[in-house]
Amino acid sequence: MAYDPQNIFARILRGEIPAAKVLETDHALAFLDVGPVNKGHLLVIPKAEAATLSDLPDEAAAHVGALLPRLCRAVRAATGADALNIVVNHGEAAGQTVHHVHWHIIPRFPGDAVRWPWPHQSYADDEMEQMRSRIARALDAPESSS
Numbered sequence: 001m002a003y004d005p006q007n008i009f010a011r012i013l014r015g016e017i018p019a020a021k022v023l024e025t026d027h028a029l030a031f032l033d034v035g036p037v038n039k040g041h042l043l044v045i046p047k048a049e050a051a052t053l054s055d056l057p058d059e060a061a062a063h064v065g066a067l068l069p070r071l072c073r074a075v076r077a078a079t080g081a082d083a084l085n086i087v088v089n090h091g092e093a094a095g096q097t098v099h100h101v102h103w104h105i106i107p108r109f110p111g112d113a114v115r116w117p118w119p120h121q122s123y124a125d126d127e128m129e130q131m132r133s134r135i136a137r138a139l140d141a142p143e144s145s146s
């Protein structure tokens with residue numbers, strides 16, 4: 001989708017609105033989610049302008065990915081959570097509301113109020129092989145990077 005430079009995370013990156021920042025690099029920013037699922041819920045964003053993970057250059061994704069283990073350790077240490085959900089909502093049907101790609105790091109506690117896991121389906125007949133083949137072919141197609 002087209003990138004809207006007025007989205008709330010772009011405005012945080014430009015310093016137009018405040019954020020509770022915990023880590024900033026030349027290419028990424030991590031800050032507290034203002035409406036946490038559990039307290040200590042972090043958001044990690046690349047500075048590159050990308051609405052979704054599909055739009056993000058590999059190098060920018062790699063940079064964010066390299067920060068995640070350290071951020072996970074810090075959230076666990078600070079909150080006492082043994083467990084975390086690391087989530088990227090990609091597109092509105094998946095729950096994305098802010099259209100600048102972001103990773104959620106959500107501390108989880110036994111018996112907390114979060115509804116998880118999601119329901120699972122099963123494949124019938126040769127559906128699984130057909131799907132495997134479609135995705136494998138899409139990976140080889142030139143448009144797979146767009």
Ligand code: 5GP
Pocket residue numbers: 008019020031032033034035036043088089095096097098099
């Ligand atoms: P999404 O639903 O797009 O995956 O996640 C967007 C997240 O951004 C939500 O969890 C929401 O609480 C958080 N959020 C929305 N506006 C702001 C804001 O102005 N500041 C901060 N720190 N978080 C925000």
